[in-house]
Amino acid sequence: MTPPPRSAIRPSLTVDIVQKQDQPTGRLTRGVVAQLLTRSPTHPHGIKVRLTSGQVGRVQAVVGPAGED
Template sequence: MTPSRSQVRPGLTVDIVQKQDQPTGRLTRGVVAQLLTRSPSHPHGIKVRLTSGQVGRVQRVVTSEDSSA
């Protein structure tokens, strides 16, 4: 299950799937700069813009244990 809007905020490291990567499910890791989805949840994930400028839907929030592996 994808995180809800309340679980995603600027500054968090997340894995997103970009529009062009939806068929393959390829994930891109980055830091949230801005939340673009206004609703509390979305079946495909909350849409965000990363600090790198990439836009996609959050598949999961990366925890400190994930980033050290």
Template structure:
């Protein structure tokens, strides 16, 4: 289950799936710049724009102590 909007704030590191990567499930890691979904939850993940300009749906929020593991 994708994290709710309440766990996603600008500046947090997340893994997102881009629209073109949905069939493969390939994830892109980045820092949230803007939240694009207004609802508190979404079955496919909250849509965000990363600082790199990538738009995708959040699959996981990365805690700072876990960034080195990936």
């Protein structure tokens, strides 16, 4: 599975991220994007974002607009 490019991610989208401590297990965390932290258009491990909850991780999948779980 290829992580989505930066152009597909924007604030207020619901996404699944993998946090640094969860990288070995691949455990995903779902949340709403507050801020994009990676400037490049793509990254092999996913675009790094900060969620509204304050958690930081790399986007593995875009779920949809906020509120659609």
